[in-house]
Amino acid sequence: QVQLQQSGPGLVKPSQTLSLTCVISGDSVSNNSAAWHWIRQSPSRGLEWLGRTYYRSKWYTDYALSVKSRITIDPDTSKNQFSLQLNSVTPEDTGLYYCARLRYSSGEVFDHWGQGTLVTVSS
Amino acid sequence: DIQMTQSPSTLSASVGDRVTITCRTSQTISNWLAWYQQKPGKAPNLLIYQASSLESGVPSRFSGSGSGTEFTLTISSLQPDDFATYYCQQYNTYLYTFGQGTKLEIK
Numbered sequence: 001q002v003q004l005q006q007s008g009p010g011l012v013k014p015s016q017t018l019s020l021t022c023v024i025s026g027d028s029v030s031n032n033s034a035a036w037h038w039i040r041q042s043p044s045r046g047l048e049w050l051g052r053t054y055y056r057s058k059w060y061t062d063y064a065l066s067v068k069s070r071i072t073i074d075p076d077t078s079k080n081q082f083s084l085q086l087n088s089v090t091p092e093d094t095g096l097y098y099c100a101r102l103r104y105s106s107g108e109v110f111d112h113w114g115q116g117t118l119v120t121v122s123s
Numbered sequence: 124d125i126q127m128t129q130s131p132s133t134l135s136a137s138v139g140d141r142v143t144i145t146c147r148t149s150q151t152i153s154n155w156l157a158w159y160q161q162k163p164g165k166a167p168n169l170l171i172y173q174a175s176s177l178e179s180g181v182p183s184r185f186s187g188s189g190s191g192t193e194f195t196l197t198i199s200s201l202q203p204d205d206f207a208t209y210y211c212q213q214y215n216t217y218l219y220t221f222g223q224g225t226k227l228e229i230k
Contacts, residue, residue, distance in 0.1 A: 037219075047167070047210060047221035062217055065124070098166055107172030108214040109157045116166055 002026040004099050004114035012093075012121050018086040022099030022114050029075045029082055030055045035102045037110065038073060038084045042095035052102070053082055089121045125149050125213050129222035135230040140201045144225045146194045146211035155215040158187055158196045161224075162207045170209075171196065201227075 008020035022036070029036060035054035041047050051063040053073045063071050072085040086093060099114040126149035136142050146156065154174035159167035169178045171187035174194055184199040198205055206229050211222040 046223045047212075049219040049221070052217070064218065100166075107157060107176065108155070109169055109172045109212070110159075110167070111169050111178075113166035 002101060002112045004101065004112055006097070006099055006114040006117045008117055008119075010118055010120060012089055012119060013123050014090055014121055015088055018084070018089050018093060018097075018119055018121070020084045020097055020099070020117055020119075021081055022083070023079065023081040024101075025080075027101065027112075029053075029080050030077055032056060033104050035104075036073075036075065036082045037100045037102055038097065039100055039110070040093075040095040040097045041116075044092075045095070048095075050084070050086075091121045093119070094121045095119060124218050125152065125215060125220050127211055127213060127220050127222040129209075129211060129225050131225060132223070133226045133228060135228045136201055137230045138201050138203060140230075142198050142201060142227065144196045144209055144211075144227075146189075146196070146222050148192045148194075148213055148215075150215075151191045152213045152215035154190045155213060156187075156189070156194050157212045157214065158185075159210045159212065160205075160207045161210065167210060 003025045005023045012018045035052045037052040038050040051073045053061045053075050070087045075082045096116045098116050100110040101112040103111050128147045130145050156174045158171040161167040170181050175187045186197050208224045208226045
């Protein structure tokens with residue numbers, strides 16, 4: 001059974017860096033038939049896709065245009081996890097952050113999600 | 124990015140009712156659409172993929188249809204467990220986008 005376990009601080013100061021980690025069990029971050037994503041949710045922006053990392057003989061990452069200049073998603077094969085870093089945060093970055101697995105068999109869909117981390121950007 | 128518009132934003136219904144939620148996209152996406160259910164304090168849960176394929180383990184009272192730019196999610200006979208918020212999501216491009224959600228409330 002695939003499980004995603006998130007960790008990271010719930011409070012970040014403006015202009016600092018938001019850092020979250022998603023530990024994978026029951027699958028591999030190097031799975032050639034999946035990709036690993038970060039998605040956030042807020043009342044003002046709804047569900048917003050942030051970016052992904054995936055392995056196809058080499059590592060790839062893609063990011064949403066809205067955060068492209070500030071975001072990094074990194075896989076860590078030694079710990080079977082992946083991380084999110086969002087720099088220069090503002091209160092607009094406050095929200096519930098999810099990691100998720102996207103499968104490519106039977107649709108290109110998010111079939112497993114982490115439990116969510118509520119991140120508040122405030123001084 | 125492909126814009127997603129769901130309607131209605133809120134829907135009040137009773138147990139046993141048949142309900143339909145609509146999702147429209149700003150450009151054609153063939154049938155690359157999924158539907159999710161989200162309950163308070165939980166992550167979204169996949170219901171339908173490829174517009175009309177039922178995810179394993181999802182009750183058969185849920186069904187999806189549509190292609191191109193207009194899609195629907197139908198619940199044939201509402202059960203108490205179905206009162207939640209529903210989202211559509213397109214995967215025509217990797218710049219995945221979601222609808223703003225439809226909250227299904229008990230009348």
